[in-house]
Amino acid sequence: SAAQSAKVATNFVPTKEDYQKVYNRIAEVIDDADDYDNGSFGPVVVRLAWHASGTYDKATGTGGSNYATMRFQPESLHGANAGLHVAREVLEKIKQEFSWISYGDLWTLAGVAAVQEMAGPKVPWRPGRIDGFESHVPPDGRLPDASQGAPHIRDIFYRMGFDDQEIVALCGAHALGRCHTDRSGYDGPWTFSPTTFTNDFYKLLFDEKWVWKKWNGPKQLEDKKTKSLMMLPTDYVLTQDKSFKKYAKAYADDVDLFFKDFSAAYSKLLELGVPTQQFVASEAWIMQTVDEQNS
Ligand code: HIF
Known part of the structure; x- marks a missing residue:
């Protein structure tokens, strides 16, 4: 709008309230999905925020959420990112309304809003990412391959700077959404409530028989009883590897522990690759849910 362009022209410095307005629009837009999956763009937005961040390589300081390089080829065409154009297009509407926000901030804030609005934990978040260029696109192959085992999972997530406990805590996000044959080749949801953030991913891993x-x-695996749920080989490994299993069991037994650990790990994920001095605040913010603002 003219008002927003004028703000840019006069060096508009957005406040936490301005980001809350963006959050609120994201919440509306992800819910406006009558003809899509389970009526929510929330899960695919959570996946976008993760894939935009999960390219980070600690050793070289490259990749991560800072430059929102998935806007560019070849990253937008990397096999692991199949289907994420859906999330980028949904969020593009919001970028048009709030032109002052960077794509990296928009995509990661959307990940936070999606988790929180789907009844997940509060995820601390702060802005400061800047838009980069095609030259910042990371090489293909940095995101995990679902057909692999524990050594691969560790290679990928240790490269980003995560430990076993954080890996397992993150994996609970597969309570959300589903696999699509025309994206990854895999098929089906992990839980019976794919638009509600729960610890059901871990509970089902241990309570169901997987074949x-x-x-x-x-x-891929299916639950023997209903054959309507799925697990990827990388998901099932969490019950097989001794160190992973310890944490997975703890999260199956204690939803509060899972929420607390997921929140910390996802918040850390979304900040990968962003130089600390770029952040506008020394401590991350807690954005309010729509429900909290209405009560
Ligand atoms: Fe996923 N993930 N993920 N993932 N993911 C898929 C879908 C989602 C892995 C593979 C896949 C994480 C880790 C890993 C979400 C969120 C997160 C799909 C299906 C695959 C194959 C894509 C499709 O066909 O549409 C692997 C191998 C991971 C490492 C173990 C994170 C922890 C769980 C980091 C994470 O947050 C979400 C949400 C979806 C659902 C997307 C949807 O469109 O519904």
Whole structure:
């Protein structure tokens, strides 16, 4: 709008309230999904925020959420990012309304809003990411391959600077959403409530009997009882690897512990690759849910 362009022209410095307005628009837009999956863009937005951040390489300081490089080829075409154009397009509407926000801040704030609005924990977040260029695109192959085992998971997440406990805490986000055959080749949701953030991912891992699905697609597991849920090989590994299993069991038994640890790990994920001095605040903010603002 003219008012917003004028703000940019006069060096508009957004406050926490301005970011809260963006958050509130995100909450509206992810819910406006009548004809899409389970009626929510929340899960695919959580995946966008993660894939935008999970390219980080601690050793070289490259990748991560700072430059929002998934806007560019070839990163937008990397196999792991198949389907994420849906999330980028949904959020583009908001970028048009709030032109002052960087794409990296918009995508990560959207991840936070999606988690919180789907009844998940508060995730501390702060702005400061800047838009980069094609030259910042990280190489392909930095995101995890779902057909692999524990050594691969560790390679990928240790490279970002996470430990076993943080890896397992993050993995609970697969309570949300589903796999699409035309994106990853895998098929189906992990839980019965894919638009509500719960610790059901861990509970189901331990409570159900998981068997290899007989089909033409990639190797995945299905629950023996209903055959309507799925686990990726990388998900199932959390019950097989001794160190991973310890944490997965703890999160199955204690939803509060899971929420607390997920919040910390996801917040850390979303800040990967952003130089500390770029952040506008020394401590991350807690954005309010729509419900909290209305009560
Ligand atoms: Fe996912 N993930 N993820 N993931 N992911 C998929 C979908 C989602 C991995 C593979 C896949 C995380 C870790 C890993 C979400 C969030 C997170 C799909 C299906 C695959 C194959 C894509 C499709 O077909 O649409 C692997 C191998 C991971 C490392 C173990 C994170 C922890 C769980 C970091 C994370 O936050 C979400 C949400 C989805 C659902 C997207 C949707 O469109 O519904």
